[in-house]
Amino acid sequence: MIDFNAYDRDGFAVTAPIFGHDDLTIMRAAVHALHLRALGGQEPELSAACVFEKAQPARKRDGRELPDGQDAVFILGDPTLFDPGLLRFIVDTRLTGIVEQVLGTPDIVLHFANITTKAPEIGSGISWHRDFPNKYMCPAEPKMVRMMICLDGMQTDSGATAFLAGSHTDDVSGSDTEENDPRLVAAECAPGSVVAIHPLVLHGGAPNASALQRRNLVLQWGIADCPLVTEARESMTGMRPEELRAPLSPQ
């Protein structure tokens, strides 16, 4: 399922597709509907959970200004609050199984979920960063992993997540990253693939210059006995997979 050697060596690993056509159709339709609702602006709580392209500077789009009247959702936070139908994918045992193995314990808890989208032609890039530490939802130690379910797959042109392979074991900074560094890898993958991201690996990614969708369901998982040092901000924060699965069981 996941190449743990690659994860240890490179600080990230990409699986073959885990989610098939039917699951992807459901997830894409759900995300499309959420985006339309968010852009419609009728739901203040949903709008407040979103970062919109309008708020992103042109430099994150390689200098391209957002065309007049156009907008798109860049990040949509806490998605199951607005569409509980996405929950079953987040707690899919194929995914949580990988998290348990990567973190070395079955005692895992969800920190947060979001949908990170680079919309066709106008989706912004993401600056180089490490996920640990972070200001949004951060455990005391780097005992966490980000998992991305890639709904559309990722290509270099569509703004595939870029990694500086092996940077989880050194202290190189994002601003030192050279374009021709042989350790630079774009995590190209097929729809339904999952990417596991080590908390200390440098990653980022180009804007979406293509006509293709590039939507990822992003999850940060941690371990129960490593508490958050930041506020618990989302509806599922701190919940174990079995607690999250409870509403899905037939009564």
Ligand SMILES: O=C(O)CCC(=O)C(=O)O
């Ligand atoms: O969606 C992506 O390309 C990467 C998301 C990311 O960098 C993150 O969640 O830290």
